[in-house]
Amino acid sequence: MSAFAGKDSAAAAKAVVLLSGGLDSAVTLAYAAGKGYACHALTLDYGQRHRVEIQCAQKTAAVQKAAEHKIIRVDLGAIGGSALTADIPVPDARPQSGGTGGIPVTYVPARNTVFLSLALAWAEVLRAKAIFIGANSVDYSGYPDCRPEYLQAFAHLAALATQAGVVGDWKVEIQAPLVQCTKAEIITLGKKMGVDFSLTSSCYRPRTDGRPCGTCESCGWRRKGFAEAGEQDPALGPRM
């Protein structure tokens, strides 16, 4: 856990922002801050192969002046079942299908439910008004827990799961501002808000120096997004 001397948040409503170290969540953090929230960034150290993401999250939280940044360990590696946490190779990109081609081995079982649950726990302690998640269901890998209907079900659960459902003096919204955006639209939005994409990592199997492999599915979506947005990806050069 690290804390930053962020914006004066005495009067600002609080938000918990899930920050993975990837591009989408960096844009989501900037979006939430732009809406005036005091942003409490939450990164889950879940045993992912791509540890460079956690360093990216730390740098992004600092540069974007999050009110606070917590890194919480939850050992999804003990559960396995994914190329991102278990001893299963990360494949090259499939023909890009917008999520209609079945669920890839990079899917981590129930990951967003675990992440949102922990964000909900912290939101309840903070009395945060919103939880932001960078889930996207357009240019994505077809993970079930990125879809709007899933996020709506979590919002319903959140209302019943907490003091909100009993005492009624507090309520939290689940906000996924990028859920219907293309990757190019996300990049354009991030550029406009000054997001430093050189501090983000999208690759499922980065090299030891933190540079992306360039051929996994996530690298594919990122490359397509930068190309369509007419932007240069700063993460492709030497970095960190």
Added chain:
Amino acid sequence: MSAFAGKDSAAAAKAVVLLSGGLDSAVTLAYAAGKGYACHALTLDYGQRHRVEIQCAQKTAAVQKAAEHKIIRVDLGAIGGSALTADIPVPDARPQSGGTGGIPVTYVPARNTVFLSLALAWAEVLRAKAIFIGANSVDYSGYPDCRPEYLQAFAHLAALATQAGVVGDWKVEIQAPLVQCTKAEIITLGKKMGVDFSLTSSCYRPRTDGRPCGTCESCGWRRKGFAEAGEQDPALGPRM
């Protein structure tokens, strides 16, 4: 993580059973086994003060011959907000109100959502047919995430959160067989199934030797339950 040479589970449907080390989850494990499931017990080491619970869970999983027992660490202490995880004193029991007297400081924000999420992740890897949780909404402390409407919302979420919602070749039920039972009924059921209550701990602030304080709210519910069931509580003598 430890594995036991459990029942022959080649043909049995699998279940993930949340096992806290308390009385209710020990009865739930016996119930699930009695229904013929190969039981994969899951204990969360979440930074609780009452660490003796984890030892109880290990002994109960072994004695009841669970197919497998995983202990996964998730640091809810980093989130705080509860007398069970943060530096807030555990109070003596309030007048027992069946959950109508507000939410006590022993409530751990979003705990059951975090626990069920991790159970869901494991259930998806195992292709388990059910997740069992010992939640109870009768003789309990009024926690919002023990109520039937909460559990129904989680079941709805689970269907959308996982491959079940996309591929449709697998489905998991959320089972809370004790949700409408009194503590006395739970104890009577457990006795009938041979549950060894000396291996369970219910106390929110046990002594250093593992014995219960006798005066916290959870000890109060337990004492009332044993009295109403006409049974002796074996955990009150020297144990472990």
